[in-house]
Amino acid sequence: MNITAKYCQKEMEEYGSCVASNPSTWQQHCHELKMKVANCTSSHPVIQKIRSSCSKEFVEFEHCLRENPATPSSCQPHVARFLGCAETVDLSGAESQMETPVPQPS
Numbered sequence: 117m118n119i120t121a122k123y124c125q126k127e128m129e130e131y132g133s134c135v136a137s138n139p140s141t142w143q144q145h146c147h148e149l150k151m152k153v154a155n156c157t158s159s160h161p162v163i164q165k166i167r168s169s170c171s172k173e174f175v176e177f178e179h180c181l182r183e184n185p186a187t188p189s190s191c192q193p194h195v196a197r198f199l200g201c202a203e204t205v206d207l208s209g210a211e212s213q214m215e216t217p218v219p220q221p222s
Contacts, residue, residue: 124156140186165210170201 131153134146157163167174177198180191 124153127153127156135188139188142188143181143185161210162207165207166202166205169205170198173198173201 127149131146131149134149135142138145157167173194177191177194180194181188184190
């Protein structure tokens with residue numbers, strides 16, 4: 117989550133505000149903002165590695181949100197499991213990919 121916030125802070129804040137402002141209809145009202153967060157994070161190797169390594173936990177969290185649209189706070193245990201998994205992922209290879217300079221066209 118810290119990595120997502122580091123690279124996609126604006127998108128995360130907009131999405132979080134939308135969810136908080138629309139507690140019973142956030143899935144409909146905030147879908148576009150959710151997609152912006154997903155698009156932002158999908159290009160970062162570190163986040164890709166975490167999502168890949170913790171896909172089961174992430175899918176369970178998303179399933180919980182779909183099943184409990186009026187009470188997203190009931191999915192807190194799912195968030196905790198996903199974050200616990202994310203903390204155990206070896207990011208050394210993914211972090212070095214981020215630091216590799218992109219060759220400039222000649």
